[in-house]
Amino acid sequence: MRYAFVARQRTRYPLRLLCRVLAVSVSGFHDYLHRQGRPDPEAVLRAELRTIHAGSRGTYGRPRMVQALRACAHAVGHKRVARLMREEGLRGKAKGRFTPRTTDSRHRQPVADNRLDRRFAVDSSVLAWVGDITYIPTREGSLYLAAVLDLRTRQVLGYSLCERMPDDLVRQAFLNAWSASPVAAGALFHSDRGSQYASSAFTRTLAAHGFEPSMSRKGNCWDNAVAESFFATLKNEEVTGVYATKAAAHAAIASYIHGFYNPARLHSALGYRAPNDYARELRQAA
Numbered sequence: 001m002r003y004a005f006v007a008r009q010r011t012r013y014p015l016r017l018l019c020r021v022l023a024v025s026v027s028g029f030h031d032y033l034h035r036q037g038r039p040d041p042e043a044v045l046r047a048e049l050r051t052i053h054a055g056s057r058g059t060y061g062r063p064r065m066v067q068a069l070r071a072c073a074h075a076v077g078h079k080r081v082a083r084l085m086r087e088e089g090l091r092g093k094a095k096g097r098f099t100p101r102t103t104d105s106r107h108r109q110p111v112a113d114n115r116l117d118r119r120f121a122v123d124s125s126v127l128a129w130v131g132d133i134t135y136i137p138t139r140e141g142s143l144y145l146a147a148v149l150d151l152r153t154r155q156v157l158g159y160s161l162c163e164r165m166p167d168d169l170v171r172q173a174f175l176n177a178w179s180a181s182p183v184a185a186g187a188l189f190h191s192d193r194g195s196q197y198a199s200s201a202f203t204r205t206l207a208a209h210g211f212e213p214s215m216s217r218k219g220n221c222w223d224n225a226v227a228e229s230f231f232a233t234l235k236n237e238e239v240t241g242v243y244a245t246k247a248a249a250h251a252a253i254a255s256y257i258h259g260f261y262n263p264a265r266l267h268s269a270l271g272y273r274a275p276n277d278y279a280r281e282l283r284q285a286a
Contacts, residue, residue, distance in 0.1 A: 003032035015087040026087055045074055046088060049081070053090045057260060059237045061092025067272035093236050109198035115214035116190040120226050122152050122269055122278075128188040128214070129157065129177065131170060132227035133196065134234075136161070136253065138243040145253065146173035146196075149230055150181065152282065154267050155275040156230070156257045157181050161250055167199040174202070178209055185210025192216045192224055233261075 002022045006029050009018055019026050052068045053060055060068065066081045085091065119126050128151045136143040146169045147159040158177030162169045174189070189211040191197040197215065206213055216223030238256040243249040266272040273281075 003029050007033070014083060016089070026089070042084065045069070045076070046084060048072055048074065049084055049088060049090065053085075055264070057237065059093045060266075061094065063268070064092070064266045064272065065090075067266055109195060109200070110203075111193050111198055112213035112215045114190075114217055114223055115212060116188055116223070118223060118225070120151060122154065124151065126188060127152070127183060127186070128190055129174075129211075130224060130227040131173060131189065131191045131197065132224060132231060133165060133170065133194065134231045136239055136243070136249050137241075138246050138249050140246050143246055143249055144169060146170045147227065147230065148173050148177035149227060150279075151226060153275050153279040154226070154230075154270060155181075155262050155279055159253070159257065161253065163246070165196060167196050167201050170196045171202050171205050174205060174209075182209075187211050188214045190214040190216070190224060191227075192221070193218060 002024050006015070006018045006022060006024065015029065016026060019029060048069060049065065052065060052072075056064070056068075062078055062082050062085060065085065066076060066078055069076045069081065116126065116128055116130075119128070129148050130151060131146060131148045133144055133146045136145050141163065143161050143163060144165045145159060145161050148157050149155065150157050157180050158173050158175070160169050160173040160176060162172075170191075187210065189206050191214075193215050196202065197213075203213060221228055234253075234256065238252060243252065262274070263276045264274050267275060267278070270278040
Protein backbone atom coordinates (compact mmCIF):
# COMPACT_ATOMS: atom_id res chain seq x y z
CA MET A 1 0.00 0.00 0.00
CA ARG A 2 2.86 2.36 0.72
CA TYR A 3 4.35 1.86 -2.73
CA ALA A 4 0.92 2.43 -4.32
CA PHE A 5 0.62 5.73 -2.43
CA VAL A 6 4.09 6.75 -3.63
CA ALA A 7 3.09 5.93 -7.21
CA ARG A 8 0.04 8.19 -6.94
CA GLN A 9 1.88 11.10 -5.35
CA ARG A 10 5.22 11.03 -7.19
CA THR A 11 4.11 13.66 -9.71
CA ARG A 12 3.43 16.09 -6.85
CA TYR A 13 6.38 15.41 -4.55
CA PRO A 14 9.99 14.30 -5.00
CA LEU A 15 10.25 10.51 -5.06
CA ARG A 16 13.10 10.44 -2.57
CA LEU A 17 11.11 12.58 -0.11
CA LEU A 18 8.05 10.32 -0.39
CA CYS A 19 10.14 7.21 0.17
CA ARG A 20 11.87 8.73 3.19
CA VAL A 21 8.58 9.85 4.79
CA LEU A 22 6.98 6.44 4.23
CA ALA A 23 10.13 4.57 5.29
CA VAL A 24 10.53 2.69 2.02
CA SER A 25 13.45 2.54 -0.40
CA VAL A 26 13.62 4.09 -3.85
CA SER A 27 14.94 0.81 -5.30
CA GLY A 28 12.06 -1.02 -3.63
CA PHE A 29 9.60 1.36 -5.28
CA HIS A 30 11.07 0.67 -8.72
CA ASP A 31 10.83 -3.06 -8.00
CA TYR A 32 7.17 -2.49 -7.15
CA LEU A 33 6.56 -0.77 -10.50
CA HIS A 34 8.22 -3.67 -12.28
CA ARG A 35 6.05 -6.23 -10.43
CA GLN A 36 2.95 -4.24 -11.32
CA GLY A 37 3.87 -4.39 -14.98
CA ARG A 38 4.29 -0.63 -15.02
CA PRO A 39 7.76 0.01 -16.41
CA ASP A 40 9.43 3.22 -15.39
CA PRO A 41 9.27 5.49 -18.46
CA GLU A 42 12.53 7.09 -17.28
CA ALA A 43 14.41 3.82 -16.81
CA VAL A 44 16.71 4.38 -19.80
CA LEU A 45 17.39 7.96 -18.76
CA ARG A 46 18.12 6.86 -15.19
CA ALA A 47 20.57 4.24 -16.40
CA GLU A 48 22.34 6.79 -18.60
CA LEU A 49 22.41 9.22 -15.68
CA ARG A 50 24.10 6.68 -13.43
CA THR A 51 26.60 5.72 -16.14
CA ILE A 52 27.61 9.31 -16.85
CA HIS A 53 27.90 10.15 -13.16
CA ALA A 54 30.12 7.13 -12.57
CA GLY A 55 32.21 8.06 -15.62
CA SER A 56 32.74 11.52 -14.15
CA ARG A 57 34.23 9.89 -11.05
CA GLY A 58 31.21 11.07 -9.12
CA THR A 59 32.08 14.72 -9.74
CA TYR A 60 29.35 15.98 -12.08
CA GLY A 61 26.56 18.08 -10.63
CA ARG A 62 23.36 19.13 -12.36
CA PRO A 63 24.79 21.58 -14.98
CA ARG A 64 27.33 19.13 -16.39
CA MET A 65 24.89 16.22 -16.15
CA VAL A 66 22.38 18.19 -18.25
CA GLN A 67 24.98 18.89 -20.93
CA ALA A 68 26.26 15.30 -20.94
CA LEU A 69 22.74 13.87 -21.29
CA ARG A 70 21.89 16.29 -24.09
CA ALA A 71 25.06 15.19 -25.87
CA CYS A 72 23.63 11.66 -25.70
CA ALA A 73 20.43 12.88 -27.45
CA HIS A 74 18.28 13.09 -24.30
CA ALA A 75 15.93 16.10 -24.31
CA VAL A 76 16.22 17.05 -20.66
CA GLY A 77 15.98 20.23 -18.65
CA HIS A 78 17.71 21.28 -15.45
CA LYS A 79 14.69 20.63 -13.22
CA ARG A 80 14.20 17.13 -14.52
CA VAL A 81 17.85 16.20 -14.11
CA ALA A 82 17.91 17.70 -10.61
CA ARG A 83 14.89 15.55 -9.68
CA LEU A 84 16.36 12.39 -11.14
CA MET A 85 19.67 12.97 -9.38
CA ARG A 86 17.85 13.38 -6.07
CA GLU A 87 15.86 10.22 -6.67
CA GLU A 88 18.97 8.26 -7.62
CA GLY A 89 20.96 9.65 -4.71
CA LEU A 90 23.57 11.24 -6.99
CA ARG A 91 25.41 14.42 -6.11
CA GLY A 92 28.24 16.35 -7.69
CA LYS A 93 31.31 17.64 -5.93
CA ALA A 94 30.83 21.32 -5.29
CA LYS A 95 34.05 23.27 -5.61
CA GLY A 96 34.87 24.85 -2.29
CA ARG A 97 36.08 28.39 -1.97
CA PHE A 98 39.68 28.30 -3.02
CA THR A 99 42.22 30.19 -1.00
CA PRO A 100 45.23 30.66 -3.25
CA ARG A 101 48.60 30.01 -1.73
CA THR A 102 50.88 32.96 -1.12
CA THR A 103 53.77 33.13 -3.55
CA ASP A 104 57.11 34.08 -2.13
CA SER A 105 58.22 36.83 -4.49
CA ARG A 106 60.96 38.09 -2.20
CA HIS A 107 63.84 37.53 -4.58
CA ARG A 108 66.11 39.69 -6.69
CA GLN A 109 65.35 38.11 -10.04
CA PRO A 110 63.86 40.34 -12.75
CA VAL A 111 60.04 40.37 -12.78
CA ALA A 112 58.10 40.55 -16.05
CA ASP A 113 55.19 42.90 -16.69
CA ASN A 114 51.63 41.57 -16.63
CA ARG A 115 51.29 41.30 -20.40
CA LEU A 116 48.34 38.89 -20.22
CA ASP A 117 46.27 41.36 -18.17
CA ARG A 118 43.51 38.83 -17.36
CA ARG A 119 42.62 38.12 -20.98
CA PHE A 120 41.44 34.65 -20.07
CA ALA A 121 38.63 34.14 -22.61
CA VAL A 122 39.07 31.08 -24.80
CA ASP A 123 38.26 33.17 -27.89
CA SER A 124 40.89 35.78 -27.08
CA SER A 125 43.29 36.65 -29.85
CA VAL A 126 46.16 36.30 -27.37
CA LEU A 127 47.99 32.99 -27.55
CA ALA A 128 49.03 32.20 -24.00
CA TRP A 129 49.99 29.41 -21.64
CA VAL A 130 49.68 29.72 -17.87
CA GLY A 131 51.63 27.92 -15.17
CA ASP A 132 51.54 27.47 -11.43
CA ILE A 133 52.72 25.23 -8.58
CA THR A 134 50.81 23.44 -5.83
CA TYR A 135 51.61 20.73 -3.30
CA ILE A 136 50.33 17.15 -3.20
CA PRO A 137 50.28 15.49 0.26
CA THR A 138 51.41 11.90 0.76
CA ARG A 139 52.27 9.86 3.84
CA GLU A 140 55.83 9.71 2.56
CA GLY A 141 56.07 13.50 2.40
CA SER A 142 54.81 16.23 0.11
CA LEU A 143 55.21 16.41 -3.64
CA TYR A 144 55.12 19.61 -5.64
CA LEU A 145 53.15 19.77 -8.88
CA ALA A 146 53.88 22.32 -11.62
CA ALA A 147 51.31 22.45 -14.42
CA VAL A 148 51.02 24.28 -17.73
CA LEU A 149 47.63 25.01 -19.34
CA ASP A 150 46.66 26.42 -22.73
CA LEU A 151 44.24 29.32 -22.27
CA ARG A 152 42.46 28.65 -25.57
CA THR A 153 41.65 24.99 -24.86
CA ARG A 154 42.08 24.72 -21.08
CA GLN A 155 44.13 21.58 -21.72
CA VAL A 156 46.82 20.62 -19.25
CA LEU A 157 49.62 20.48 -21.80
CA GLY A 158 52.35 19.42 -19.43
CA TYR A 159 53.18 18.94 -15.78
CA SER A 160 55.99 17.87 -13.50
CA LEU A 161 56.07 16.36 -10.00
CA CYS A 162 59.02 16.66 -7.64
CA GLU A 163 59.80 16.28 -3.94
CA ARG A 164 61.15 19.82 -3.83
CA MET A 165 60.52 23.08 -5.69
CA PRO A 166 63.72 23.63 -7.67
CA ASP A 167 63.79 25.89 -10.70
CA ASP A 168 63.87 22.79 -12.89
CA LEU A 169 60.35 21.79 -11.69
CA VAL A 170 58.66 24.53 -13.74
CA ARG A 171 61.16 24.22 -16.57
CA GLN A 172 60.40 20.52 -16.97
CA ALA A 173 56.65 21.15 -16.91
CA PHE A 174 57.09 23.73 -19.68
CA LEU A 175 59.28 21.41 -21.77
CA ASN A 176 56.72 18.62 -21.38
CA ALA A 177 54.03 21.02 -22.61
CA TRP A 178 56.19 22.12 -25.54
CA SER A 179 56.86 18.52 -26.51
CA ALA A 180 53.11 17.82 -26.57
CA SER A 181 52.05 21.05 -28.30
CA PRO A 182 54.73 23.33 -29.81
CA VAL A 183 53.50 26.76 -30.89
CA ALA A 184 54.78 29.59 -33.04
CA ALA A 185 56.97 32.31 -31.56
CA GLY A 186 55.29 35.22 -29.82
CA ALA A 187 53.10 33.36 -27.34
CA LEU A 188 52.86 34.51 -23.73
CA PHE A 189 53.73 32.41 -20.72
CA HIS A 190 51.95 33.76 -17.66
CA SER A 191 52.75 32.87 -14.06
CA ASP A 192 53.05 34.34 -10.60
CA ARG A 193 56.20 36.08 -9.41
CA GLY A 194 57.70 33.03 -7.74
CA SER A 195 61.44 32.60 -7.87
CA GLN A 196 61.15 29.47 -10.02
CA TYR A 197 59.42 31.38 -12.82
CA ALA A 198 61.71 34.39 -12.46
CA SER A 199 64.90 32.33 -12.52
CA SER A 200 67.39 32.92 -15.29
CA ALA A 201 67.22 29.25 -16.33
CA PHE A 202 63.47 29.39 -16.88
CA THR A 203 63.62 32.79 -18.56
CA ARG A 204 66.23 31.47 -21.01
CA THR A 205 64.06 28.43 -21.71
CA LEU A 206 61.09 30.64 -22.56
CA ALA A 207 63.19 32.81 -24.85
CA ALA A 208 64.68 29.79 -26.60
CA HIS A 209 61.16 28.61 -27.48
CA GLY A 210 59.87 32.01 -28.59
CA PHE A 211 57.74 32.80 -25.53
CA GLU A 212 57.41 36.16 -23.84
CA PRO A 213 57.10 36.09 -20.03
CA SER A 214 54.14 37.64 -18.23
CA MET A 215 53.67 37.77 -14.47
CA SER A 216 50.87 38.57 -12.08
CA ARG A 217 50.94 41.78 -10.13
CA LYS A 218 52.40 41.54 -6.65
CA GLY A 219 50.01 39.87 -4.21
CA ASN A 220 47.26 39.53 -6.84
CA CYS A 221 46.55 35.82 -7.31
CA TRP A 222 43.49 36.50 -9.50
CA ASP A 223 45.82 37.61 -12.28
CA ASN A 224 46.50 33.88 -12.71
CA ALA A 225 42.93 32.71 -12.10
CA VAL A 226 42.84 29.96 -14.74
CA ALA A 227 45.78 28.09 -13.25
CA GLU A 228 44.45 28.64 -9.72
CA SER A 229 41.04 27.34 -10.80
CA PHE A 230 42.54 24.18 -12.25
CA PHE A 231 44.32 23.42 -9.00
CA ALA A 232 41.08 24.05 -7.08
CA THR A 233 39.31 21.55 -9.35
CA LEU A 234 42.14 19.05 -8.95
CA LYS A 235 42.02 19.32 -5.15
CA ASN A 236 38.22 18.99 -5.13
CA GLU A 237 37.92 16.06 -7.53
CA GLU A 238 41.13 14.06 -7.14
CA VAL A 239 43.43 15.16 -4.33
CA THR A 240 40.77 14.86 -1.64
CA GLY A 241 43.01 13.29 0.99
CA VAL A 242 46.55 12.14 1.62
CA TYR A 243 48.02 9.57 -0.75
CA ALA A 244 49.60 6.52 0.85
CA THR A 245 52.77 6.77 -1.23
CA LYS A 246 54.43 9.14 -3.64
CA ALA A 247 54.10 6.50 -6.35
CA ALA A 248 50.35 6.40 -5.77
CA ALA A 249 50.19 10.19 -6.09
CA HIS A 250 52.11 10.11 -9.37
CA ALA A 251 49.74 7.47 -10.77
CA ALA A 252 46.61 9.27 -9.57
CA ILE A 253 47.62 12.65 -11.01
CA ALA A 254 48.50 11.07 -14.36
CA SER A 255 45.20 9.19 -14.44
CA TYR A 256 43.20 12.31 -13.60
CA ILE A 257 44.84 14.56 -16.19
CA HIS A 258 45.25 12.09 -19.07
CA GLY A 259 42.31 9.81 -18.30
CA PHE A 260 39.64 12.31 -17.27
CA TYR A 261 40.38 16.03 -17.21
CA ASN A 262 41.73 16.49 -20.74
CA PRO A 263 39.72 13.87 -22.65
CA ALA A 264 36.39 13.75 -20.81
CA ARG A 265 35.66 16.45 -18.23
CA LEU A 266 33.12 18.96 -19.53
CA HIS A 267 34.45 22.50 -19.09
CA SER A 268 32.01 25.38 -18.67
CA ALA A 269 34.36 27.89 -20.34
CA LEU A 270 34.41 25.65 -23.43
CA GLY A 271 30.64 25.43 -23.77
CA TYR A 272 30.63 22.19 -21.78
CA ARG A 273 33.04 20.36 -24.03
CA ALA A 274 36.11 18.42 -22.99
CA PRO A 275 39.45 20.22 -23.54
CA ASN A 276 40.74 17.64 -26.03
CA ASP A 277 37.51 17.79 -28.03
CA TYR A 278 37.59 21.58 -28.09
CA ALA A 279 41.22 21.58 -29.22
CA ARG A 280 40.32 19.17 -32.01
CA GLU A 281 37.52 21.47 -33.15
CA LEU A 282 39.92 24.42 -33.24
CA ARG A 283 42.37 22.48 -35.40
CA GLN A 284 39.63 21.43 -37.81
CA ALA A 285 38.35 25.01 -38.10
CA ALA A 286 41.82 26.44 -38.77
